[in-house]
Amino acid sequence: MSTTTLCQPTALSKQCLTAVSNLMQTHKLPTSFIDTVKDWYWPIAKQITELKQQKGQTYYLAINGSQGSGKSTMAAFLQCIFxxxxxxxxxNLSIDDFYLTRKERKHLAEHIHPLLATRGVPGTHDIPLAIETLKKLSELHNNVQLVRFNKAYDDRAEKHLWDKVAAPVxxxxxxGWCMGLQAQNPADLYTPINQLEQMEDSNGRWRKFVNAQLEEHYPDLFNMFDQLIMLKAPSFDCVYKWRKNQEDKLISQQSTRFTMDQAELNRFIQHYQRLTExxxxSLPDYANLVIELNEQQQFVKAKGAAYDFS
Structure with a gap:
């Protein structure tokens, strides 16, 4: 991929700038964040709009990023500009919305492996529901229900709380953190990479199941997308720090969402370590656009032959 510089004259309308400003307030972002919108999100939105016009039909955009990388923030601001x-x-959806219900994950935990009770890894999403929903969004429907997941209760939200949109959009x-990811080579699964795998998956059954799901079922979803953007963290160590900052913020705000202490968070994040690394x-080799982040979660460089930000 070629390295590109994101510098393009800002031409956001007054109406759009007002909406962006309101969104920044909602997300409690500093006023300096407008530079990120103008220098990064605006050129991306402009080019995707052009690609959508060329396609004519519904355009599918996937965003991959580790925990704390800012993928939901990017999605929100791109939506605002669009x-x-x-x-x-x-x-605007997250793969988190398509988690299996707590009851379904309990079934997996009892019949396949106890670690599958924890949401997040491939095999804990309702892929058929995701595919069905995405297909409906390109067809003529008055109201397409967009499933939502309630992380406070670790279960799918009740249907009356789901959003509805008119389609086609x-x-x-x-x-999502695993969007576009390909399965690992089976030989790479043999050696545990952390304490969770060593102590709770010593025979590798959990990671083999996860890898098989990623190989057999997730490509049907990933192949629906016209474009994949990756927000690339510097390392997994940074991902852990970012996730801890999120948890500390929730605790300080006395959030109603379930929070974890350091030991609980350390165990939880290990579920994601293998596939995050x-x-x-691997993902930068075939993502359409890779945006590299520094340790402060700031965008620093873009790589993508399909993009022209000059």
């Missing part, structure tokens, strides 16, 4: 600058309809955004190593 809607208020280009008058496009957008369905112009752009579908789906963000695999993504950092």
């Amino acid at each position: 809607e208020h600058q280009f008058d496009l309809s957008v369905a 112009d752009i579908v955004i789906l963000e 695999h993504a950092l190593e």
